Structures are given as structure tokens and as C-alpha cells.
Amino acid sequence: MLGKTPETICGKARDEPKENKKSEVVKIKGTIKLMKKNVLDFNDAGASFLDRVYEIFCRGVSLQLISAVNGDPAKGLKAKLGKAAFVENWISTFTSVSAADATFNIFFEWDESMSVPGAFIIKNYHHNQFYLKTVTLEDVPGHGQIHFICNSWVYPAHRYKYNRVFFANKAYLPCNTPEPLRQYREEELINLRGNGTGKLKEWDRVYDYALYNDLGSPDNGKKYERPVLGGSEEFPYPRRGRTGRAPTKKDPHTESRLPLPNLGIYVPRDERFNHVKFSDLFACVLKAIGQLLASEISLFDTTPTEFNNFKAVLKLYEGGIRLPNWQTLTKLRERIPWEMLKELLRNDGEALFKFPMPDVIKEVRSAWRTDEEFGREMLAGVNPVVICGLKEFPPASKLNPEEYGNQTSTIKREHIEKNMNGLTVDEALENKKLFILDYHDALMPYLTNINSTTTRTYASRTLLLLQNNGTLKPLAIELSLPHPQGVKYGVTSQVFTPAEHGVEGSVWQLAKAYAAVNDSGYHQLISHWLNTHAVIEPFVIATNRQLSVLHPIYKLLHPHFRDTMNNNALARHALINAGGLLEKTNFPAKYSMEMSAAIYKNWVFTDQALPTDLLKRGIAVPDSSQPHGLRLLIEDYPYAVDGLEIWSAIETWVTEYCSFYYPTDDMIQDDCELQSWWTELRQVGHGDKKKEPWWPKMQTRAELILSCNIIIWVASALHAAVNFGQYAYAGYILNRPTISRRFMPQPGTPEYAELESKAEKAFLKTITSQNQTLLGVSMMEILSQHSSDEIYLGQRETPEWTSEAQPREAFERFGRNLVEIEGRIMDRNMDNKLKNRVGPVKVPYTLLYPNTSDTSKVGGLTSKGIPNSVSA
Incomplete structure (x- = not known):
């Protein structure tokens, strides 16, 4: 713990003038x-x-x-x-x-x-x-x-x-800033806030707030209209950075958009990608242009929008799609310049659209189909943050019965007890061995609208049993639709249980695919976009508006905001906008963002602390004898095991740092910049949550430490856990389909007969189409890339980031702590008793491997490393 020093006492200038010194x-x-x-x-x-x-x-x-x-x-x-x-x-x-x-x-x-x-x-x-x-x-x-x-x-x-x-590079609290610098400190903050009016230019350095009113393009027709997110009870949302662009002609509440491929969206100039990051991104986008030309390629396919079999999917990675003649290239040249086209072709000029081999099929081609891998990815895949402990049977719903009728699960004991290794449901509940991946309540209110598009999907519940070897065994998948007479009458549900052979095995594989579709869409919209990208942006804005660069908390947090505003601006420009890539490649389609707004209603800042999250999800129980104050119910839960070590390392670093500058709680209360920062975050940045009682009051050092710990955790480790494994697991669309295009085939129908005779073809007709796959996998390849100039947790851009020795020494201890964690992660991955660390697909869990010790700056699809910030 860093000790209190005399010069940190509020009101005492750190550099006293020397008296009687002769001027020279x-x-x-x-x-x-x-x-x-x-x-x-x-x-x-x-x-x-x-x-x-x-x-x-x-x-x-x-x-x-x-x-x-x-x-x-x-x-x-x-x-x-x-x-x-x-x-x-x-x-x-x-x-x-x-x-x-x-x-x-x-x-x-x-x-x-x-x-x-x-x-x-x-x-x-x-x-x-x-x-x-x-x-x-x-x-x-x-x-x-x-x-x-x-x-x-x-x-x-x-x-x-x-x-x-x-x-x-010396930090000062506002009250001990040397008087000659005080005015410059205050004026700089005023300049960064701007006056709230006018269109912002590239040289402006203004950080200001706006609603998410830039997603739609109503001037292009009703198809591209989207609601404003934020500022209403129906669609609450975190705020984004203001650009000041003019409104659209049709709707004065919607901000006009820049046409693609114009990427000149305003963000404060220092928040824009540097030349290395932009160069890396440009190279990735250039490679992905081929995938965006899928419509041309489909002209030379006998089934334009479909893969014919699983082997055809593998061609994306093993050999690419071949272009048969010069006329094809001529067709492509109508869409992109020849110089760009040459970059897309292999040296032999034969294959286009060859993707890297995703990790999930790199070692074992078919292991993704196993039930063990299906359950393992809920603990060590790209979305390991949703699974919960089951507290009651049958699973209940929190949806208002007056509005949605009876939403209680129809899974019965006889569905699952035959597969529970001799346990009864009551015994499993008592011993906390039942778990659930539950998307029922999140999707049911939007399912009618979602299925009015080309999507045909369900709201799913997946029950799993924790076995003695630490793995999760799927027991049942429930797929539900709103009642045909209306959602107020409840639901209609089907329950599917594991099978390996025949048409029953094919039906079970489809049931898992529908559950994976739910998981994929929720992951991209909520776990990834909303819970990291969107919720962090108000912190970036408020920190620059209210905390001087001289402020110690600014110096603590600023590295964790690198590239976030630029990333989010580009996402609004081409990914999450009306008709953007996310709507085209994920099942909620045009309802994606408003559904995320509905889920934001349940967002709680303090629940983002990893220990709190694990307890709330029923994955852990309080245990004061354990290092983190809790005991995991699934001991071999890679995300949680590695994550708790990272969380604790951040907590130790933040505690030492904050304690150096704030020896007493009254210094927190008297810090005018800190109080203005926290007030603005609650009242404006997350203004739709300003009345919530769970916000820390920011009156004590403990509250400051917890708040900074959460911010750093979300921006670094949580984002790394849900982002950089996307291509490794979802780059192979069969493992994590993002769309379902028809409902489960029913016995006696032609679709069911096709499932019996041509199971692979029926499966492929149900999930993400060929064109959607090319778009989605291209997007995931870009999102999963580490920049070659990435700055990882435990690293700083320059060693002279502060002139004070004690914070620097604490940061060095933090770095050494992370290196030790790296070693323990690798040891765990080599432990054969831990079945969930590698799994049937032979993919070691490294998404929370800090990578602090690696100075090679290689970048790319490493599936390893925790960048400081939401940088992708």
C-alpha cells in the first residue's frame, strides 16, 4: 500500500518558491x-x-x-x-x-x-x-x-x-494545484466542453453528448427509419459523442449520416485512430471487400444463397471460392478498383475469399458438434458471461403475467431426470448442480417483431447438469414462441432432449443451433456492444470534460479509453446502423438496437464488478475463506477463474494508486473535479439511469476504488473476453450460427423428410445463409484482430507517464503480477484434470491471458491478450 506523503495534503503547494534567490x-x-x-x-x-x-x-x-x-x-x-x-x-x-x-x-x-x-x-x-x-x-x-x-x-x-x-507529467488534485497553473487548468476544461452548438470540425477538441439519433436514414425511405435511443423511458440508452451534424429532411429528430465509404465522422481529434491502427484496419477492410462482393460470386453457384453441405463451408478456409473465368474478374472490376482487386487475389490468381482456419476446427474438425463442447463454450467460449445457476424448477419468468400471460417453462422432470446420472431434480437443485442459459425473457417481448422479418427463431432456455468431472452436460433445450392468439396468452413451447443418431440426433443438433443463434445475437448486441462499447463511451466523454489532464484519476483512466470513441463512431456508421452489417448478419435484424435498449433498462453499474456478477448469476456463493470472498460453484470455469485473478490484480493496483492521492475520505468529498465528473456521468452520460439508487455516492475512497476498478475491468478484461475470441469460435458458422431462417421441421412435413434424408442440407437451409456467412465472418475477422501497436493491460505508452515514483512503482508491481497470472493460466491450460480449459476442440482458453510480457507487437488473430481499452 502506498503511504501518505506530505505533498498530497490538500491545499499545500507541492513546489514552494525559493526565497532570496538571485535572478539569473x-x-x-x-x-x-x-x-x-x-x-x-x-x-x-x-x-x-x-x-x-x-x-x-x-x-x-x-x-x-x-x-x-x-x-x-x-x-x-x-x-x-x-x-x-x-x-x-x-x-x-x-x-x-x-x-x-x-x-x-x-x-x-x-x-x-x-x-x-x-x-x-x-x-x-x-x-x-x-x-x-x-x-x-x-x-x-x-x-x-x-x-x-x-x-x-x-x-x-x-x-x-x-x-x-x-x-x-505531475498530478495535482484541484485544491493543491499551484496557483499559477490553476487558471490554465480550468480554461482547458472549458475549451474541451465546447458550447454545445454547431457542427464540429476535425480540429475541434470538443467532448459533448448526444442521443443515439444517428442510426436511421429516414430520407431513404421507411425501411431505414429507426427510433431514437436514449432520452425516453421506452428506449433508454447511454449517450454517445456529439457531432453536430444537421438533421435529416424527413425527421428533425434524426441526425443526418455521412455516405459510405466516407469515414470522416467527427470524434475529438485525439480520439481518432493513429496511423498504425488505421493502417491495420484498412488492410483488414481491404481483405474483407471480397466478402462484400458475395452477390457477384453467387452468380456462379448452383444454389446462390446456400452452402450445399458442410464440406462447402470448409472450402472458405481450405481453398477459397474459385473464380472460373476472366468475365468474373471483369464483373468485379465494376465494383472496386483493379489495384484493390489484386490485393484480394492469391498469388496464383485462382482463389478468392480464403479465410484463416478458425481455432474451433483447426485441430479437430467435428468436435464442435459434441454436447460437451456445446456446454464448455458457455464457460470458456466467446460469450461466457450469461450462464446462471438454476434456483427453481421449472424455470420461471420475470415477465409481467398481466402483459405476457404464463411464461413458466414447460420443461418437466421426466424430460431431464433420465439423463441426470442418477440424480433427481431436487437433489441437483439442493447441491447447486443445475445451470441454465436463459434467453427467454430477453427475447419474448420482441419475438413477434423479429419473426416478421426474414428471421424465424425462438426464445430459448437450455438446462445443463454439472458433472463430477467439472463439465456441463446439456439436459434439455426449450424453444418458445408467442401464443398464436397473442402474447398476452402466454407461449407455445417445444422441449428437445439429447440424441445422437437418426433423425432424433439431427433434431437435437438443430435445437442446439437455435440456442446458439440466441446466444450469438445476444452476445454481439448485449455482452459485446452494449455492455462494453456503449456503456464506456460516457465515461470517456465525462473524463475529458470534467477531469483535467493534471488530475490523478484522469491519468489512471485515460489509457483505458484509447480508440473507443472512434470504434463506436465507425460502428454507428456501418455496423449497427439501419441496414448495417449487424442487422444483415444477426437474427434480431432491424430490431437489434431497440432490443438492446430494452435490455439496458436492467443494466446496473455496480453489477459489472466481476465478483458481484458471479454472485448475482448464481455461479458463486459468498465464502470469506477464499481469496476473492467467494467460491465458484463450477470450479473449472475458465472465464471466472482467470477473470477473478485479473480483477484482483486491477483492484490492488487501483487501491494503491488511489490511496496515494486520497489518504482520507474527506479529500474525495472536497475534490470539485471528481464530484463534477461523477455527477455528470450519472446525470448526463447515463442520464436515463440518473434516478437509480445503486450508483456509488462517491463520498469515500472505497467507492472511488470500486468505480475505477469496474471501469478498467469493463474496458479491458471484459471486452477482451467477449471480443477477441469471435473469429476463433464463430468464424466457423456451423458452430455459432447467427440467424435461423425457418422453424424446427415438424414430423410429417417435407422439411422433416429432408432432415431425415439430407440432414446437412436441412441444417444449412435453417441457419445463416452463404451470403450472410461471408458478411458475418468477414466482420468477425476484423473485430477479432489485435492492432500491431496494441497497448496491453499493465503497459503504458511511455514510462514517463507520471513523475511520481510511488505510483510508478505500484504500476510496475501490477505488471509483474499480471506476468505471474500469465504463467498460472498456461499451467491451468496444461492440466488434464481441467476439462473445460481446452475441451474436445483442443482450443486452450487464453482470452484473459494478459500478454503484458510480450513486447513483439505482432497483432492479428491471436485470441490472446487484454488490451487496455475497448480498442476493437
Whole structure:
């Protein structure tokens, strides 16, 4: 635990001026690291020429140091400023075409009586912006080296109505900020909030809120109309970043959209992907263009929208789809430039659309079909966050019976006891051995609407038995539809039980597919999008609006917000919008986002803490003798076992860090920025939840630690657990279909006869079509990629992220702790007694492997590593 230090006492300045010091002007050398825009824009000759002209007549880029200690009596004790200095050799300094950092020297004249510099003003008189990474002052008298971590785009000075100010890497609570810096601190926050009006431009640095009113395109017809999410009881939602775009012509409440492929959606410039991330994304999208051309390829297929058999699905990974003649290429050239098309072809020019082999079929081709793997993926797959302990039999519903009638499960004891290894239902309940994957209540209210589209699906309940070897054995799957006379009359349900052979085995495989369809859609919409991407964005906005870069909690949380706003903006642009990829490839179709709004009604911030979540789901029970204060009922639950270690490591780090800056609870209460931050999060960012009593009051250090722990956990580990395994498990559509297109065949029908005679073909006709598969798998391949410049949990972009030794030492301990966890995860994966760690498909569970010790920055489809933030 970090101890209290005298300089953390609120109200005491950390740097006292030295009295009776004789004034002396000294020269201080500075080193600046930055990237020029002309490099990032592929050597823009015009910009380079204009910079040369600006260098000759305007002297380019100036920096002016600001005293952190002494004010100027002639200016009302406003901070003393040093003499402006100019960056040297801008044009003559070699700049790599690979967009590497460029280093420049600058020399300041500094009056020693001004003591230590705490900030600087920068003015860019060039034609173009540049990305300022760091400024380091060498050998400041009495203070040594001083670091300024900037990581910000600096546009030409005429683009700003204020001075761009950067602060040294020292954290201050608002009440102990040196007086000369206080005004700059407050003004910077005002600038970042903006005035709430107007269309925002790329150089604006404004963080503001808006409703999700940018998903629909009503001007394109009724088919593309979508409700506004947020701001109403019917459709509550977290807020997104404001862009200020004009409303549509047809609906003044809907914001107009940019046409594809325009990706210039406003997010604050420093929230946009850097050149490496954008390059990686562009390469992935370029590869995926082929999948978006599935309609052309289908012209050369005997069954345009269907796979004929399971072997045809494997061709996606083993050899691609072959293009038979030059006319095909000519057809494709009408849609995309030839240079792009060449990138899509293999070197031999024969195969197109060849996907990487998904992990789930890499070692064993057919193990995905087993019941053991079906149950294991609820604990160690891409969506291991929904399964619950069964508390009563038959499973009950929480839907209002006055509105939805009787929704109690129709699963009976005789359905399952024959398969319970000699146990009765009562014995299994008493011993907490029954579990359920339950999507009944989440889907039933929307099922009529969903099935009015091309989808034909059910609301599912899946019961499972925990066996003595630690695996889950499926017992029954219930598939339910609203009553034919109306939902107020309840449901009609069918119950299916395991079978291996004949048509009964084929029916059971279909029942598992319907359950997987539910799980896939819920995973993408809720576990992934809503519970990580959407809920975190208000924290990103509020942190930048209310917490100064000097604030210790800003420094703690900021790494965990990297790329999130840009990711979410792109998702609204092309994935979750009306007619977007998610609607085309997941079963809720046009009702996807409004269904997620209905589920957001039940979102509780404090339930996102992993121990709380496990207890609430009935997967664990309180146990003070255990390290985490709970005991898992499924001991071999890879997500929970690894997750609790990660959660505890984060908790230790956050506790040490917060305790250094907040020795007492009253300092929490007196921190004006912290209180404004928390109030805005509740009242605005998650404004539809502002009346909920479960929000921490932010009056104690324990509440601050818990809140920061949850934010970091959700942005890093939870997102990693539900995102980076998508391609590994769902890249093979047979394992996790995303759509069902017809109902379960009934005995006596042609569909049932087809299931008896051609089981594979009937299965493929039921689940995601060929074209939808190409789209969906392409999307999952992109989402599952790690960027080659990923920054993982336990890592920081620069070692000088703070000047204080004790927080740095605590962070180093955090990193070492994560490396030790990596070792224990690998040991568990090699333990043959733990059946759920690898499973029949031979895929070790590594989605919560921190990857802190790996500095290779390889990226790609690794299915391993916890990035700091919601970065994909």
C-alpha cells in the first residue's frame, strides 16, 4: 500500500518558491518528438512546400514555458511566462516516410527566479497540423529533467480561439494545484466542453453528448427509419459523442449520416485512430471487400444463397471460392478498383475469399458438434458471461403475467431426470448442480417483431447438469414462441432432449443451433456492444470534460479509453446502423438496437464488478475463506477463474494508486473535479439511469476504488473476453450460427423428410445463409484482430507517464503480477484434470491471458491478450 506523503495534503503547494534567490537567465535545452502530417499523408509535397515558406517568414512552431510556482504581480499574479522559443531545423531534419517520430531541438531562455516550468503554450504557424508526442526539458536548474507527455494533434494556430497548453507529467488534485497553473487548468476544461452548438470540425477538441439519433436514414425511405435511443423511458440508452451534424429532411429528430465509404465522422481529434491502427484496419477492410462482393460470386453457384453441405463451408478456409473465368474478374472490376482487386487475389490468381482456419476446427474438425463442447463454450467460449445457476424448477419468468400471460417453462422432470446420472431434480437443485442459459425473457417481448422479418427463431432456455468431472452436460433445450392468439396468452413451447443418431440426433443438433443463434445475437448486441462499447463511451466523454489532464484519476483512466470513441463512431456508421452489417448478419435484424435498449433498462453499474456478477448469476456463493470472498460453484470455469485473478490484480493496483492521492475520505468529498465528473456521468452520460439508487455516492475512497476498478475491468478484461475470441469460435458458422431462417421441421412435413434424408442440407437451409456467412465472418475477422501497436493491460505508452515514483512503482508491481497470472493460466491450460480449459476442440482458453510480457507487437488473430481499452 502506498503511504501518505506530505505533498498530497490538500491545499499545500507541492513546489514552494525559493526565497532570496538571485535572478539569473539560463538556457534550457528541450527535445521534441512529433510526427509531421505530411509524413502521415504519404509525403504531401504541397504541405511540405508551404511549411518551408512558413518557416522562412513565420519561424514555424513556438513554445513558451509557464512557471508552475511564481505569478507575475503586474498581471494579477497570473503565471509568469518565459520568452517564446522556436523549434529548430524543421525543414532540414530528416523525416522518415514510414511515419516514425521526428526529433527536434529547442532552446529556452529561462529566468531562474521563475523556478520550475509546469506547462507550456505551443503555437503552430505552419500550414498543416502535426502530432506532438513528448517534450523533454534537459537539466532544469534545481529540478533536472522534466517531461511533458502530450500525445495530441496541434493544428495551425488560427484554428483555435485559445492557446494550446500542455502540462508537465505531475498530478495535482484541484485544491493543491499551484496557483499559477490553476487558471490554465480550468480554461482547458472549458475549451474541451465546447458550447454545445454547431457542427464540429476535425480540429475541434470538443467532448459533448448526444442521443443515439444517428442510426436511421429516414430520407431513404421507411425501411431505414429507426427510433431514437436514449432520452425516453421506452428506449433508454447511454449517450454517445456529439457531432453536430444537421438533421435529416424527413425527421428533425434524426441526425443526418455521412455516405459510405466516407469515414470522416467527427470524434475529438485525439480520439481518432493513429496511423498504425488505421493502417491495420484498412488492410483488414481491404481483405474483407471480397466478402462484400458475395452477390457477384453467387452468380456462379448452383444454389446462390446456400452452402450445399458442410464440406462447402470448409472450402472458405481450405481453398477459397474459385473464380472460373476472366468475365468474373471483369464483373468485379465494376465494383472496386483493379489495384484493390489484386490485393484480394492469391498469388496464383485462382482463389478468392480464403479465410484463416478458425481455432474451433483447426485441430479437430467435428468436435464442435459434441454436447460437451456445446456446454464448455458457455464457460470458456466467446460469450461466457450469461450462464446462471438454476434456483427453481421449472424455470420461471420475470415477465409481467398481466402483459405476457404464463411464461413458466414447460420443461418437466421426466424430460431431464433420465439423463441426470442418477440424480433427481431436487437433489441437483439442493447441491447447486443445475445451470441454465436463459434467453427467454430477453427475447419474448420482441419475438413477434423479429419473426416478421426474414428471421424465424425462438426464445430459448437450455438446462445443463454439472458433472463430477467439472463439465456441463446439456439436459434439455426449450424453444418458445408467442401464443398464436397473442402474447398476452402466454407461449407455445417445444422441449428437445439429447440424441445422437437418426433423425432424433439431427433434431437435437438443430435445437442446439437455435440456442446458439440466441446466444450469438445476444452476445454481439448485449455482452459485446452494449455492455462494453456503449456503456464506456460516457465515461470517456465525462473524463475529458470534467477531469483535467493534471488530475490523478484522469491519468489512471485515460489509457483505458484509447480508440473507443472512434470504434463506436465507425460502428454507428456501418455496423449497427439501419441496414448495417449487424442487422444483415444477426437474427434480431432491424430490431437489434431497440432490443438492446430494452435490455439496458436492467443494466446496473455496480453489477459489472466481476465478483458481484458471479454472485448475482448464481455461479458463486459468498465464502470469506477464499481469496476473492467467494467460491465458484463450477470450479473449472475458465472465464471466472482467470477473470477473478485479473480483477484482483486491477483492484490492488487501483487501491494503491488511489490511496496515494486520497489518504482520507474527506479529500474525495472536497475534490470539485471528481464530484463534477461523477455527477455528470450519472446525470448526463447515463442520464436515463440518473434516478437509480445503486450508483456509488462517491463520498469515500472505497467507492472511488470500486468505480475505477469496474471501469478498467469493463474496458479491458471484459471486452477482451467477449471480443477477441469471435473469429476463433464463430468464424466457423456451423458452430455459432447467427440467424435461423425457418422453424424446427415438424414430423410429417417435407422439411422433416429432408432432415431425415439430407440432414446437412436441412441444417444449412435453417441457419445463416452463404451470403450472410461471408458478411458475418468477414466482420468477425476484423473485430477479432489485435492492432500491431496494441497497448496491453499493465503497459503504458511511455514510462514517463507520471513523475511520481510511488505510483510508478505500484504500476510496475501490477505488471509483474499480471506476468505471474500469465504463467498460472498456461499451467491451468496444461492440466488434464481441467476439462473445460481446452475441451474436445483442443482450443486452450487464453482470452484473459494478459500478454503484458510480450513486447513483439505482432497483432492479428491471436485470441490472446487484454488490451487496455475497448480498442476493437
